[in-house]
Amino acid sequence: MNIERIVVPGELIWEQEMRVPNTAVVDGKTYAAVVGMVRDDKFIPLELVYKAKAGDNVVGVVTDVRHAGYSVDLGLAHDGFISSKFTRVSFKQGDLIFGKIKFTDEVGSVDITDAKRLPTGKLVSVPASKVPRIIGKRSSMLNVLRDGSGCSIFVGNNGYIWVGGKGNVQLALKTIDFIVKKAHTQGLTDAVAQYLNENGGAVTVPPKDAPEGAMPPKEETKEANPLMQPAAEKVESGQEQAEIVEKTEKTEEKLDIEEM
Amino acid sequence: MEKPELIKDGKRLDGRTPKDIRPLRIEAGVLNEAEGSALVEWGGNKVLAGVYGPRECIPRHLSDPYKARLKVRYTMAPFCSPGEHSRSGPNRRSIEISKVIREAFEPVVMTHLFPRSQIEVYIEVLQAEGGTRVASLTAAAVALADAGIPMKDMVSAIAVGKLDGQVVVDLGKDEDNYGESDVPMAITHRGKEIVLLQMDGLLSREELAQNLDDAIEGCEKVYEIQADALRKTYEKEERGKLKL
Helix, strand or coil, rough: CCCCEECCCCCECCCCCCCCCCCEEECCEEECCCCEECCEEEEEEECCCCCCCCCCEEEEEEEEEEEEEEECCCCCCCEEEEHHHHHHCCCHHHHEEEEEEEECCCCEEEEEEEEEEEEECCCCCCCCCHHHHHHHHHHHHHHHHHHHHHEEEEEEECCCEEEEECCCCHHHHHHHHHHHCCCCCCCCHHHHHHHHHHCCCCCCCCCCCCCCCCCCCCCCCCCHHHCCCCHHHHCCCCCHHHHHHHHHHHHHHHHHCCCC | CCCCCCEECEEEEECCCCCCCCCCCEEEECCCCCEEEEEEEEECCCEEEEEEEEEEECCCHCCCCCEEEEEEEEEECCCCCCCCCCCCCCHHHHHHHHHHHHHHHHHCEEECCCCEEEEEEEEEEEEEECHHHHHHHHHHHHHHCCCCEECCCCCCEEEEEEEEEEEEEECCCCHHHHCEEEEEEEEEEECCCCEEHHHHCCHHHHHHHHHHHHHHHHHHHHHHHHHHHHCCCCCCCCCCCCEE
């Protein structure tokens, strides 16, 4: 039985010492350092400042081309850095990228590796504490989201999300907003599948924990490895591209991107 | 204006007993653009606090490679009280209050987690009716927690003092102006550390000791309301708006 309670900074979580992030240990007892949820022996932060760590996936915007590499806005206190030594791709200012954090140092510098350029799409920012819910257990939520909207979606642990491709981008964004708002509730994957179906999406893959028959009969499913979708390589027809560009105008204005 | 009779038959000007605090309402997450925010309505006070960051430290030469810099700006709106605030912006008084609020948070906020960055706290007093610095501190604490800035402890603040020889809690404007002493205090919830203590007027040793006990009790009441405000944000529908 899960007994949940919401704790605020300075509130006792456990009587014994537990070294978990976003808590403070005083006199052998563990106290919350941020607003969060306690479920059994887990502490789930509900408000969180993202701390970059090696191995995390990130979505970012190239803000500067320097002679040794590229500066990337990750929505953190400091820009990330892609060294041109370790990348074959060249980027322009304003390019959206998806990469992995190679290492971070003690003063907050972030090095990114395996950076791919993302095609024109919509970039949105969500609080970093909601990212685990958007991905879900073994990316179950993300699969439902991609399946229901037909979009290609890249989620960065830093809270930036890129949505693009051929599907219903507006629906995907609405659904991400829905997840963010309901992030602290249970049984969210089912609710999201229902939300997608109600709003013109078509979820074909039933979530793993859904009871049999709760979902429409399984039709032809797309290849079940969406994380590996080579979205960056996808070539889109001119018309679709134009449509997406129109939708992203707002984002681009905000980011002050030069037209290529 | 002549000095009013501050205590009559054991009741204060607004009918409170010496240990009552004014009605306090706190709402967290009221601003869309801030990472964390809070609105505090405490008696006639209305205070809005917004927290931004951790973000790049500006100016750069002030950045600390070991910890984040905490920046607090307290300002009173020109319309916050009758007269005397014809111009907004920093002045001698508000700079002092900004400083004492910053120093109240420095031992609590875990700044070592965010090197080379700064955390900005903006506090705007929209309406003032005595005790704005404690209301501001209370608002700032909720806003910091709402922003997800790690804090070792929650800070609550309250003013205590003395009116006509009687030790009281939570002074209003007239009580502050005509009372014998005004002692704003901020105390952490778990550690019961005093992070802010100022004094205006005179108090005996015994009275101060009595005031301190009252302040701890009063801060506990304030803390409960702060904690409720933070928990309540998870019942709201508009929580965590998507930023495009």
